[in-house]
Amino acid sequence: MPRSAIVLGAGMVGVSVALHLRRRGYDVVLVDRREPGEGASFGNGGLIQREAVFPHPFPREAREIGRVAWNRSIDVRYHPLAMPGFMAPLLRYWWHSEPARYAAAVEGHAALIRTCLDEHLALARGTPAMALLRPIGWMRLYSSAPMLEAALAQAEQARREYDVNYVALDGAALAEAEPHLLAARAGAIHWTDPLSVSDPHALVLAYAGFFQQEGGAFRIGDAATLRRAGSGWAVRTADGEVEAGEVVIALGAAAGEVTRPLGYAPPLFGKRGYHMHYGLRGNAVLHRPVLDTESGFLLAPMRAGIRLTTGAEFARPGAPATPVQLERAEPVARGLLPLGERVEGVPWMGVRPCTPDMLPVIGRLPGQAGAWCAFGHAHQGLTLGPTTGRMLAEMMTGEQPFVSPEAYRAERFLRRGMAA
Numbered sequence: 183m184p185r186s187a188i189v190l191g192a193g194m195v196g197v198s199v200a201l202h203l204r205r206r207g208y209d210v211v212l213v214d215r216r217e218p219g220e221g222a223s224f225g226n227g228g229l230i231q232r233e234a235v236f237p238h239p240f241p242r243e244a245r246e247i248g249r250v251a252w253n254r255s256i257d258v259r260y261h262p263l264a265m266p267g268f269m270a271p272l273l274r275y276w277w278h279s280e281p282a283r284y285a286a287a288v289e290g291h292a293a294l295i296r297t298c299l300d301e302h303l304a305l306a307r308g309t310p311a312m313a314l315l316r317p318i319g320w321m322r323l324y325s326s327a328p329m330l331e332a333a334l335a336q337a338e339q340a341r342r343e344y345d346v347n348y349v350a351l352d353g354a355a356l357a358e359a360e361p362h363l364l365a366a367r368a369g370a371i372h373w374t375d376p377l378s379v380s381d382p383h384a385l386v387l388a389y390a391g392f393f394q395q396e397g398g399a400f401r402i403g404d405a406a407t408l409r410r411a412g413s414g415w416a417v418r419t420a421d422g423e424v425e426a427g428e429v430v431i432a433l434g435a436a437a438g439e440v441t442r443p444l445g446y447a448p449p450l451f452g453k454r455g456y457h458m459h460y461g462l463r464g465n466a467v468l469h470r471p472v473l474d475t476e477s478g479f480l481l482a483p484m485r486a487g488i489r490l491t492t493g494a495e496f497a498r499p500g501a502p503a504t505p506v507q508l509e510r511a512e513p514v515a516r517g518l519l520p521l522g523e524r525v526e527g528v529p530w531m532g533v534r535p536c537t538p539d540m541l542p543v544i545g546r547l548p549g550q551a552g553a554w555c556a557f558g559h560a561h562q563g564l565t566l567g568p569t570t571g572r573m574l575a576e577m578m579t580g581e582q583p584f585v586s587p588e589a590y591r592a593e594r595f596l597r598r599g600m601a602a
């Protein structure tokens with residue numbers, strides 16, 4: 183009899199896990215309370231980030247912490263009343279961002295990132311999904327020469343140690359590359375390896391389509407109804423209860439809601455982000471995504487228009503949207519590009535699922551036979567979905583995982599004290 187699995191969560195991560203399991207002969211039911219790709223995977227910046235070998239650390243310099251603490255910046259914002267709930271994970275995040283520990287996070291992160299282009303291309307090549315993956319890279323703009331120099335030193339380290347490619351541009355070269363920028367910048371780093379997705383939702387739907395064409399099933403259902411059924415697992419869906427031998431929890435920022443009742447409470451926390459699309463005035467074009475480092479927002483040319491995505495917002499899970507960062511970013515963005523009208527009436531909001539050690543949780547759910555984790559991909563879940571899907575499917579079938587899974591084991595959050 184073929185082995186069977188329920189995959190909970192149909193974002194980029196869950197869809198990729200489901201597809202890889204199906205291709206290894208599993209009977210798979212993918213379950214989400216919404217249609218595939220309507221969580222964080224819907225509205226992100228669309229970057230397949232081959233350059234992102236250095237995960238986002240918690241700031242360690244007092245000046246930087248002070249800047250964020252004022253709560254007036256564009257890139258980071260917090261709801262003051264939510265902060266007590268964030269203290270424990272953020273303290274651990276700060277602890278893991280100390281240089282020696284951060285080096286370990288970089289090793290773990292880079293090992294996944296190195297594979298991201300090949301793993302996306304392995305799914306998309308020879309299919310219409312290829313048209314969504316544009317090989318144009320993206321640019322990070324810097325306002326001051328010292329900032330640019332510091333960034334170039336790190337870019338050079340990324341090239342030396344992790345085979346990341348980039349081109350350095352001074353102000354004039356940047357103006358030539360993107361002639362419709364309205365404001366001058368000291369220069370930019372053009373990361374040339376990354377793919378820029380013209381519609382991230384369409385990419386998730388494409389991979390979910392392959393899964394269903396190849397015999398996988400998708401059901402609407404609530405993951406909170408997960409229960410043990412004999413030696414396997416069952417979950418209620420709109421089409422009745424489904425049962426399978428194994429279950430994969432790929433619920434993004436909501437994963438803890440399902441793992442906690444099963445005895446596993448990872449220190450997962452959410453960083454919310456918003457997006458809005460704009461037209462461009464006149465004959466203006468933007469050739470590739472640009473991130474304005476000083477103000478921390480991304481402008482990406484997409485099917486729906488120029489997508490402005492914002493940095494991190496800390497708020498209680500389920501708290502109403504407060505797109506203050508978008509309101510702050512928009513005037514700066516209008517000074518950078520001749521943006522036209524807003525395309526949507528209401529900004530989109532999504533939640534990046536983050537862990538304090540900046541690494542995702544991929545592997546067995548401790549203490550629960552036949553249950554597996556695939557969540558916590560933070561700022562790079564669109565990038566790392568296919569990598570995670572392949573790795574976890576290989577672990578489940580007993581193959582040798584193509585990336586060593588040690589650094590991502592769920593057990594690392596079972597230990598007591600700050601090291602956990």
Ligand SMILES: Cc1cc2nc3c(=O)[nH]c(=O)nc-3n(C[C@H](O)[C@H](O)[C@H](O)COP(=O)(O)OP(=O)(O)OC[C@H]3O[C@@H](n4cnc5c(N)ncnc54)[C@H](O)[C@@H]3O)c2cc1C
Nearest residue numbers: 193195215221222223226227229405434455562563564565
């Ligand atoms: C503004 C912004 C910009 C970003 N830019 C990038 C980028 O450029 N590149 C990149 O790689 N990453 C980017 N990210 C991060 C990326 O979007 C996430 O890491 C990724 O989408 C996480 O994928 P996921 O499948 O784990 O989670 P999700 O896509 O959130 O999927 C989880 C799914 O679980 C479902 N679910 C939750 N609870 C239940 C329940 N009880 N029952 C049933 N279903 C449930 C949800 O409906 C959802 O479909 C960005 C994120 C944001 C917010």
